[in-house]
Amino acid sequence: MTPPSNNRRERWFEFLRPISARRAWILGVAIWVLFFAFWELGVAAGAVTELLVPSPHKVLMTLIGMLAGDFPADIAISIYRILLSFLGACLLAVPLGILMGSFRTAEAFFNPFVSAWRYLPAPSFIPILLMWLGTGEGPKLALLFIGVVFFLITLIMDHTKDVRREIVETAMTLGANRRQILWTVIVPAVLPDVLVAMRQMLAVSWTYLVIAEIVASTTGIGAMMMRARRFLHTDEIMAGIVVIGVLGIVFDMLFRLGHHLAFPYLRERR
Amino acid sequence: MSAAKLALRRLGKQFALNRQETVAAVAEVSFEVMENEICTLLGPSGCGKSTVLRMVAGLERPSGGDIALDGRAIGRPDRDRGMVFQAYTSFDWLTVRENVEYGMRINRVPAGERRERAAHFIELMHLTKFRDAYPRQLSGGMKQRVAIARTLANGPSILLMDEPFGALDAETRWHMQELLVTIAEETRTTVLMVTHDIEEAIFVSDRIIFMSRQPGTVAADIIPAFKQGRRWRRKEEVIELPGYGELERQIMRLMRQHGHRDESE
Numbered sequence: 461m462t463p464p465s466n467n468r469r470e471r472w473f474e475f476l477r478p479i480s481a482r483r484a485w486i487l488g489v490a491i492w493v494l495f496f497a498f499w500e501l502g503v504a505a506g507a508v509t510e511l512l513v514p515s516p517h518k519v520l521m522t523l524i525g526m527l528a529g530d531f532p533a534d535i536a537i538s539i540y541r542i543l544l545s546f547l548g549a550c551l552l553a554v555p556l557g558i559l560m561g562s563f564r565t566a567e568a569f570f571n572p573f574v575s576a577w578r579y580l581p582a583p584s585f586i587p588i589l590l591m592w593l594g595t596g597e598g599p600k601l602a603l604l605f606i607g608v609v610f611f612l613i614t615l616i617m618d619h620t621k622d623v624r625r626e627i628v629e630t631a632m633t634l635g636a637n638r639r640q641i642l643w644t645v646i647v648p649a650v651l652p653d654v655l656v657a658m659r660q661m662l663a664v665s666w667t668y669l670v671i672a673e674i675v676a677s678t679t680g681i682g683a684m685m686m687r688a689r690r691f692l693h694t695d696e697i698m699a700g701i702v703v704i705g706v707l708g709i710v711f712d713m714l715f716r717l718g719h720h721l722a723f724p725y726l727r728e729r730r
Numbered sequence: 731m732s733a734a735k736l737a738l739r740r741l742g743k744q745f746a747l748n749r750q751e752t753v754a755a756v757a758e759v760s761f762e763v764m765e766n767e768i769c770t771l772l773g774p775s776g777c778g779k780s781t782v783l784r785m786v787a788g789l790e791r792p793s794g795g796d797i798a799l800d801g802r803a804i805g806r807p808d809r810d811r812g813m814v815f816q817a818y819t820s821f822d823w824l825t826v827r828e829n830v831e832y833g834m835r836i837n838r839v840p841a842g843e844r845r846e847r848a849a850h851f852i853e854l855m856h857l858t859k860f861r862d863a864y865p866r867q868l869s870g871g872m873k874q875r876v877a878i879a880r881t882l883a884n885g886p887s888i889l890l891m892d893e894p895f896g897a898l899d900a901e902t903r904w905h906m907q908e909l910l911v912t913i914a915e916e917t918r919t920t921v922l923m924v925t926h927d928i929e930e931a932i933f934v935s936d937r938i939i940f941m942s943r944q945p946g947t948v949a950a951d952i953i954p955a956f957k958q959g960r961r962w963r964r965k966e967e968v969i970e971l972p973g974y975g976e977l978e979r980q981i982m983r984l985m986r987q988h989g990h991r992d993e994s995e
Contacts, residue, residue, distance in 0.1 A: 630819040630877070633787050634833035634884050635809030644836065648823045725823050725864035 514695040523699035531684065535703060538669060538680040541597070542711075545604035546658075546665050553612035554654060560613070561620020562646055574613050582607035583671050590676055600672040600680075607668035612661045619653035620646060652723045659715035666708050733801065734762035735920045736786065736888055741795035743781050756781050757945035759795070763888070763937065768914050768921040768961075770931040771939050772981070774989035778946025779924045780892055786922060787813045787890050799887055809837060812886035816893040818873045820865035827852065827861040829876050833884030851879040854913055871902035875909070882917055889914075891923040895930065903927075904965050907934050912963055928981050933968050936961075940981065942988035949988055952977070 496516045502508055503515040514522075560567045560574075582603055589599035623646055631645045673682025681700050688696035741759040744752040756778035763769040771779040784790040786797055788807035797804045799811065807813075812833070820829055830848040839847070852861050855875040865873055874894055881889060895903045911934055914921050925931050931938050932954060942949040956973025968974060 624817065624819075626815045626817045626819045627821065629787075629789055629807070630813065630815065631832075631836075632789065632807035633809070633811055633813040633886075633890070634836065634881070636836045640836045644832075645821070648821070651823075723823070725866060727866070 511692060512694055514698065519695050519698045519702065522693075522695040523702060526696065526699055531699075531703075534679060534681050534684045535707070538673065538682070539707070541600050541604060541672075541680065542662070542665050542669055545601045546608065546662055548601070549605050549609040549612055549661075550658060553609050553616055557613045557616025557654075558620050558642075558646065558650060561617040561623075561650070562642060567617065570613075571617070574610050577606075577610040578614065582668055583675075586672070586675060595676070599676060600669075603672045604665055604668050608661050608665050611664065612657060615657040615661070616650070616654055619657060620650045622653075623649045652719065652726060655715065655719050655722070659712060659719075662711055662715065663708060666704060670704065734798075735765045735767070735800065736763040736922065737798045738762070738782070738786070739796050739798075741782065741785060741797060742793050743778065743785060743790065744793040754945040756785075756947070758947050759941075761939050761948055761951055763920060763922055766914075766918050766920055767936045768911070768923070768934050769937040769939060770935045771922065771924045771941060772926065772928065772931045773941035773946070773949070774943055774985055775926060776946075777941040777943045777988070779926075779941050781946070782941075783813075783890055783892050783922065783924045786888075787811050789813075809833060809884050810887040811890055812881035812884055812888075813890040813892065814874070814877045814881055814894045816896045818865070818870065818877070818897075820868075820873050820876050822865050825862050825864055826857055826868070826876055829865065830879045830883050832880060837884065847883050848879075851883040854882075854916065855879040855909070869902075870898050871906060874898065874906060878910075878913070882913070882919065886919075888920045888922060891921065893924055893926070896925075896927075903930070904933075908963055908965060910934055911961055915961055915963075928978060928985070932974065932977055932981070933962075933965050938981070940984050940988075942984075950984060952981075 499513075500515050500517065503510060503513060510518075556570065560570050585606055586599065586603060589602050593599045593602060627649065628641060628645055631641050636644065669680070670682040673680035674686050677683040681704055685697045685700040688694075688700070739760050741756060742754060743756040744754050746752050759778075759782055771782060773779050781790060785792050786799075786804065788804055788811065804811065821832065824832065827848055830852055831844050834844040834847060849858075849861075852858055855878060857872065857875055857879065860868060860872060865876065868876070878889075878894070895906045898906060907930055910921070913919070921934075923934070935954060936957075938950075938952040938954065939948055940950040940952060941947065954973075954977055956971050956977060957968065958971075962968045962971075
């Protein structure tokens with residue numbers, strides 16, 4: 461029972477009016493429930509061929525079965541590829557992006573090179589990567605690295621340039637030298653945004669992972685889905701999509717949690 | 731009379747408009763600030779008062795003339811010319827106490843002395859209750875108090891302020907003006923402050939340098955004689971003094987004379 465706050469009835473659609481967290485949550489769940497309900501009912505009513513569109517519960521049962529088999533090994537190798545290539549990209553992009561954002565000279569030198577690479581679609585390198593690096597982990601890791609690193613450098617450079625000039629100038633008039641300004645002002649000021657940029661680019665990383673595994677791999681989630689296609693196992697393909705989605709959300713949440721824990725000072729006044 | 735704390739002589743600053751043309755933002759600016767004086771740079775917008783202050787801080791390079799602090803030519807920005815900006819400059823990732831200790835930390839002041847000095851200035855700026863809070867949890871006035879405490883705790887030779895209260899609401903602003911007069915007195919600090927607020931300039935200043943536009947130069951060097959050579963800690967005391975209204979009118983005439991004509995005609 462909600463006590464009447466005022467005598468005007470609350471309308472569902474009202475400009476500029478915030479809604480309660482509970483209602484937002486219910487609405488967010490509702491659309492997924494509706495989506496699966498329509499899907500399930502559509503299949504049950506015979507509106508689609510079950511071979512091409514298995515029902516949601518069939519996909520779920522298949523997934524559970526797969527998790528007892530070889531699938532976890534595929535998931536593990538996919539996660540390993542993502543994390544290793546992403547770690548490599550960060551090790552290059554974070555220091556270089558901060559350097560380019562801090563000093564115009566560094567930006568003028570590196571940026572024409574970095575931004576040109578951003579316009580080359582990473583998958584166009586797959587044939588040559590296969591020739592250079594064989595069929596092992598090399599070409600997959602390289603594709604993921606190339607697909608992410610240049611965007612990450614640019615994002616981090618832009619965030620570093622956005623560090624407010626007044627706080628840098630304040631440090632100067634307090635007697636800080638260049639090294640101190642870099643490590644005690646620019647780095648801590650930009651770090652929260654660096655973590656956000658990493659979170660965004662990790663999502664992009666998943667896209668390249670699936671491309672790499674579909675065209676050039678026998679292991680991993682993407683390769684499993686291509687195998688399933690050969691045997692018309694639509695339910696397994698869909699299970700693969702579900703797992704990729706869930707992993708994406710889990711990694712995203714881990715980054716958000718890390719951000720929340722690492723930067724307590726960003727929480728506003730209660 | 732003691733020697734000048736800060737002396738500007740024929741200071742100029744030109745900006746390039748394009749390859750051929752330059753425009754003089756500031757030209758032939760000469761004035762002196764005495765030891766322990768609160769001096770304000772006042773004038774219509776676009777008169778180059780902030781540019782002058784930034785040149786004193788070393789944040790902009792003059793095109794000509796010289797600036798001497800304690801008799802020595804100034805160089806790059808350094809701790810002897812600590813600056814407080816209009817925009818909030820608290821380091822978000824440090825608590826109030828860590829912010830105030832920041833300058834001393836980078837200048838390698840021993841931890842014990844650092845803590846002691848920080849505590850003193852935090853107390854002076856009425857921030858003791860908030861010493862462990864992060865800046866995001868503070869109001870605008872408190873953030874500016876942190877900035878002032880941080881600069882003063884670092885022991886500058888002169889305190890530079892660029893419209894430090896410009897972003898604050900009217901009530902907070904006059905509290906801050908009174909606080910500034912009080913702490914400048916207690917810490918015996920020389921202050922050079924930019925403002926466009928006539929009332930603020932008259933209340934806090936021992937000397938007002940009025941600048942005109944195009945090019946920005948000194949139009950008047952005013953000592954508010956009506957204050958009888960002393961500081962008043964309450965704003966209403968100053969407003970009630972005979973002579974206050976006359977000086978305010980004089981400065982308003984200067985503003986009209988040197989301000990943006992195109993807007994008033």
